[in-house]
Amino acid sequence: MSKVSVVRIVEQSQAITGQFSQVLDDMDWQAMSRSHQMKTEQDVIRALAKDKLGVEDFAALISSAAEPYLLEMVAKSEGITQQRFGNTISLFAPLYLSNACANECTYCGFSMSNAIRRLTLNEQQVDAEVAAIKAKGFDHILLVTGETNKVAMPYFERMLPRIKPHFSQLSMEVQPLEMADYERLQQLGLDAVLVYQETYRRKTYLEHHLRGNKGNFNYRLDALDRIGQAQIHKIGLGVLLGLEDWRTDSIAMAHHLRHLQKRYWRSRFSVAFPRIRPCEGGIEPKSVISDRQLVQLIAAWRLFDADLEMSLSTRESPTFRQHAVKMGFTTMSAESKTQPGGYAEEAQPALEQFQISDERSVSDIAAMIHAQGKEVVWKDWDPALTSRF
Numbered sequence: 001m002s003k004v005s006v007v008r009i010v011e012q013s014q015a016i017t018g019q020f021s022q023v024l025d026d027m028d029w030q031a032m033s034r035s036h037q038m039k040t041e042q043d044v045i046r047a048l049a050k051d052k053l054g055v056e057d058f059a060a061l062i063s064s065a066a067e068p069y070l071l072e073m074v075a076k077s078e079g080i081t082q083q084r085f086g087n088t089i090s091l092f093a094p095l096y097l098s099n100a101c102a103n104e105c106t107y108c109g110f111s112m113s114n115a116i117r118r119l120t121l122n123e124q125q126v127d128a129e130v131a132a133i134k135a136k137g138f139d140h141i142l143l144v145t146g147e148t149n150k151v152a153m154p155y156f157e158r159m160l161p162r163i164k165p166h167f168s169q170l171s172m173e174v175q176p177l178e179m180a181d182y183e184r185l186q187q188l189g190l191d192a193v194l195v196y197q198e199t200y201r202r203k204t205y206l207e208h209h210l211r212g213n214k215g216n217f218n219y220r221l222d223a224l225d226r227i228g229q230a231q232i233h234k235i236g237l238g239v240l241l242g243l244e245d246w247r248t249d250s251i252a253m254a255h256h257l258r259h260l261q262k263r264y265w266r267s268r269f270s271v272a273f274p275r276i277r278p279c280e281g282g283i284e285p286k287s288v289i290s291d292r293q294l295v296q297l298i299a300a301w302r303l304f305d306a307d308l309e310m311s312l313s314t315r316e317s318p319t320f321r322q323h324a325v326k327m328g329f330t331t332m333s334a335e336s337k338t339q340p341g342g343y344a345e346e347a348q349p350a351l352e353q354f355q356i357s358d359e360r361s362v363s364d365i366a367a368m369i370h371a372q373g374k375e376v377v378w379k380d381w382d383p384a385l386t387s388r389f
């Protein structure tokens with residue numbers, strides 16, 4: 001056995017013994033909640049003066065005590081992002097392969113009880129979507145599906161070899177899989193996997209995931225450890241802002257990020273900030289995060305981790321995206337269609353997962369990014385980054 005294989009097996013066995021569900025079991029939600037409620041102005045000033053921040057510093061920066069320091073936080077966040085990532089924003093497009101789903105999630109238009117037309121793209125439909133997305137100039141694609149055993153590994157193994165040759169970077173946001181599945185998909189060209197926990201509070205999670213495999217909180221939570229063990233290049237975390245107290249959920253996610261970074265130091269990490277959007281049969285948010293608070297949260301994440309990739313979706317309004325583009329983001333989606341077949345065919349809103357807010361064309365988005373003094377890149381980790389606009 002080679003030295004590399006031995007090292008990998010040792011790393012995997014160490015990682016398996018310390019999955020994040022075990023770590024979270026030892027954390028008290030109320031204590032995490034108090035940790036941001038009790039922060040003072042002095043805690044915020046101390047956090048702002050540091051180069052390396054811990055989770056408690058992050059808690060200070062997202063607390064209400066930090067609200068008067070928002071301008072300072074944003075300025076610092078912009079400076080760090082510029083220093084670490086240069087003057088660039090990477091664009092990607094989501095490709096919805098299927099809206100079939102065997103789960104019932106209170107906030108999602110794909111929930112199984114919603115009487116919408118279900119569609120899983122076949123080979124020809126996938127080819128048509130790929131061609132339509134390529135024609136817009138994208139070189140980074142995010143594959144998205146609902147969560148059902150009918151759209152699982154055999155389907156992914158058929159589709160990835162068709163899709164990968166057309167794109168430099170291939171990301172996936174699908175149901176949590178086994179570690180061996182992630183390894184197999186990596187062999188087929190997968191670069192990044194996003195599994196959003198939605199909320200880190202188990203009780204709230206169970207209230208919103210009423211039927212189906214997604215109700216297995218720990219299996220989803222530990223998917224990120226399995227992705228790390230499979231040595232996937234990039235791992236994406238996220239909570240659905242609005243399901244729970246956004247500050248406490250963000251603190252839990254900060255703990256999760258640090259847990260993963262310690263174990264899977266070869267991988268890169270990204271976070272996203274989806275806010276609950278209207279959808280067929282969906283709910284109202286329990287904890288509303290205002291635009292100003294979202295800006296605070298984004299700046300806090302950048303100060304917490306200079307190397308973290310941060311993604312801004314078309315869920316947000318054109319105005320918000322325009323103002324947020326310089327703050328700390330590295331990646332944006334553009335001209336997204338959230339229904340299978342949406343790029344090549346006429347829009348069919350009844351198939352959508354949620355309503356998007358920024359419907360501008362990709363060239364309008366690129367022009368907006370330029371107007372903010374940034375360059376558009378179409379793949380995010382090739383050394384020869386080029387701008388097409």
Ligand code: SF4
Nearest residue numbers: 101103105108111146
């Ligand atoms: S959030 Fe995901 S698992 Fe839940 S209904 Fe929507 S597509 Fe299905």
